[in-house]
Amino acid sequence: MNTAPSPAARASGHRDARPLDARTIVEALLIRATGPHADEPLLTALDAGGEPVERLTAAGLDTRARAVAAALLAVGGVGDRVIVPAMPGLDFHVGFVGCLYAGMIAVPVPAFRASATRGSARADRLSAICGDCAPCAVLVSSPEAAEAADPDRLPSVAWVAIREAAGPTQAAESAEAAATPALPDPAALDPDTTALLQYTSGSTGDPRGVIVGHGNLVANQTAMRDRCEVGPATTIVSWLPCFHDMGLCTAVVLPLVSGARTVSIEPAAFVRDPRVWLRAIAGEDDVFTAAPDFAYDLCVNRVSAEERAAIDLTSWRVAINGSEPVRAATQRRFATAFEASSFRAAAFSPGFGLAECTLGVSLSPSLVPTVVAHYDRDALAEGKAVPVAPSDDGVELVGCGPALERTDIRIVDPHTRSALPEGGVGEIWVHAPGNCRGYWGRARESEEVFAARIEGADPEAVFVRTGDLGFLEDGELFITGRIKDLLIIGGENYFPQDAEAVATQAHPAFAHQRAAAWSRGADDREVAVVVETTERDPERLAVALRAAGIAVAKAIPATITMYAVARNKIPRTTSGKVRRRECGRQTRAGQLTPLGQWSSTAQVVQQKAEGDTSWGQHR
Structure with a gap:
């Protein structure tokens, strides 16, 4: 029996009800x-100085x-x-x-x-x-x-x-x-x-x-509240832009359904000086945060060892990492760098979500070690998650936690719409009370995305098609990529973030930088990779590009063309996700200024193949 006060009673000043009702x-x-x-x-709003x-x-x-x-x-x-x-x-x-x-x-x-x-x-x-x-x-x-x-x-x-x-x-x-x-x-x-x-x-x-x-909003953020144990004693410290779903839910919705309070920082203030965010966290007793993967790298890069030692992060209980992709290397690097600040690596809570499901779909519980595993690269390309020991032939993936409460995650073959068994790589489908109603003014597209049904399953169960690829293992969700970004080489599927990770790890000039990979050419046998760098010496850059190109070519059986560009030049979304197709378009249009280029073929692809002249010569 529901004994909660009616909305009218609450609106008129009922003092015994709780926000979580x-x-x-x-x-x-x-x-x-x-x-x-x-x-x-x-x-509470903080200025640029905190x-x-x-x-x-x-x-x-x-x-x-x-x-x-x-x-x-x-x-x-x-x-x-x-x-x-x-x-x-x-x-x-x-x-x-x-x-x-x-x-x-x-x-x-x-x-x-x-x-x-x-x-x-x-x-x-x-x-x-x-x-x-x-x-x-x-x-x-x-x-x-x-x-x-x-x-x-x-x-x-x-x-x-x-x-x-x-x-x-x-x-x-x-x-x-x-x-x-x-x-x-x-x-x-x-x-x-x-x-x-x-x-x-x-x-x-x-x-x-x-x-x-x-x-x-309430259903999704109530599930987030319960998974992370956010309550009246919790302070949410956020620099995320509120016009984005993660920022809106974190800084506005979650405190209202949990009884917590929020400390907000301008996004630009965080980018200029990440110490403002860290000091705000250190000033509270029980802290919940959410941020994309790059934010943790930014903290390591911008905060000196002496400054880390002066910041006490003991109170940081939940550090959600929710972006595309979540990198184990980023979390390890941050945990090592801020060990002197008493940061606990188990505070990391990798998660997966999307606007079509309000925000959260899966999330690792707080203060539980992150699940990290290695999988055979070739098997992933064939649609199977086969665990392997750490090696150059394996792909390191981060578990994004089990499904949130009242959320049903299925892995589905996007072509047959049949559910796949555990360990099968397919499209992630979601059934949850946080699933939204559709796209404004787009009835046909809404029916396709928000009203999907699994072949042979309960016809009353309606799912959201995420467009993301992944698999489940022991209830843990792993993300492998997006359908629209797949690199299809000789009929096999390869994931662009795999090529990007290989490129950025191949040489110190590209370490901890962004990269974007996409298919180019009409025969599906060519892959382009753009990677950001701070390196400006032509000889060192040429060596770095060659090392990255060879490493990518070993991972993906295709002709590889590498480009180096200055930092912050790769197009991204408002949440920091790389826009791979837009990067390809800007490349073809000559809108990116290359610092260097390398190709695995003797002859660099010219204007006829790529449609631009500015990228047609080695530099």
Whole structure:
């Protein structure tokens, strides 16, 4: 029997309910904003130096969200879409929750930049998103921010300034909130209504708006809370951009369903100085974080041994590593470097997820050693996971944990749609309450991705097709690649991240750098690999390229062409994933400036094969 208070009772100030009883995050905030801890800090924003610049209690967030909701309802209605860009301080958090209070659909996007001229990738992406979802409004921090963002680019859309609507951060009440006693809208308390459109980052194609329901958010992050034992004593320290699904769930949704609090850092501040993140972690008692793989390498590269010794990371209990791919070498390197900081290697929790399932699908439990194993490279190419001893012929893979609670993971042959046995490599399919409803305005594609059924299985069981390849072993999920990125050589499947890992490990000039590999040529016998480097000496670079090219050629039976480019030149998604196909396109278009090149054939592929002239000669 369900004895939990009704949404109406909670909204009117029921003080005995807990956020973890809530069915939507708005309901969770209402419970917290009227409970005994309503006036304790919920959200804290740090500046570039790590000093607090803004704090919000649950009661304060509730008040400001109501005011933003009232301002939005003056220019739109329930179910309308609202663009919510990344903003400084806690403005994104306020704006996002304000959209939900109004019963509107939030559309998180990257920050507006005055320097993003029309025709740039950033401006084009924003234009495409707005054309797809037809927003009624755009939220900005202030009227000045609206002017700087060039409002003429969206002439028919209202621009709503959060700080003008909500008033001072510390205001206990606002005229707008008092004038709208019906807020939050009933839609905000209904788990079946749409909360946001999460536009995918576009690692393998054009961004698409994933329809995320209120119930999806709570179900997925409740499972994350339970797996990681996040509670009122936990502090979530996050620098992740809130417009991305991992950042949004980590910094906004998870604290509301768990009772935890959040300390937020601007992404740019972390990239400039990772010590800000580490010091914020050291300043708390029980810490949960989530970050992509590259963040841990950045900490090792940017923080000196002396500085590591001065930082105490004993309180870091959960360090989620969720990116593509998760590298055991990265975790080992970080654990070794920060051993002097009392960091525990078992704090690492590798995981797998995607926007189509809200976020998390599988995750290693906290303070349990990461599962790492080696598998035969040739067998993987044939679709079988065969364990081997560590060797040059083996591929090291990191286990991304067992499925989250109420999540069913199946490995399926993408062609026959038949389930594969344990150890079979196939497409990862997911059945879970966090599975979203589809892509906005794309009914046919939504049916294919979000309503998949396994041949010969229960027809009522509907799965999300992830497009990712992997296998299960003893309940542990291992990721091997993406279907669209596969290198098909002579009818056999090879994984691009395998070639990329071999290339970056072949010479110190490429160590701990990014790489991108893709098929080129019409006969599926050529593979190109671009690797970033800081090396500028032509002779040393030539030696490094040759070593990397030979190593890749030994792993993949194809003609190999290696390119070296400067750091941060390989195109990536907003979450840091390499955009391999886009890298290939930029290569063909001559949009990347090569520092060096090597080919396993005597004659370098010329303009006729690749369609560009800038990459046609050895350097």
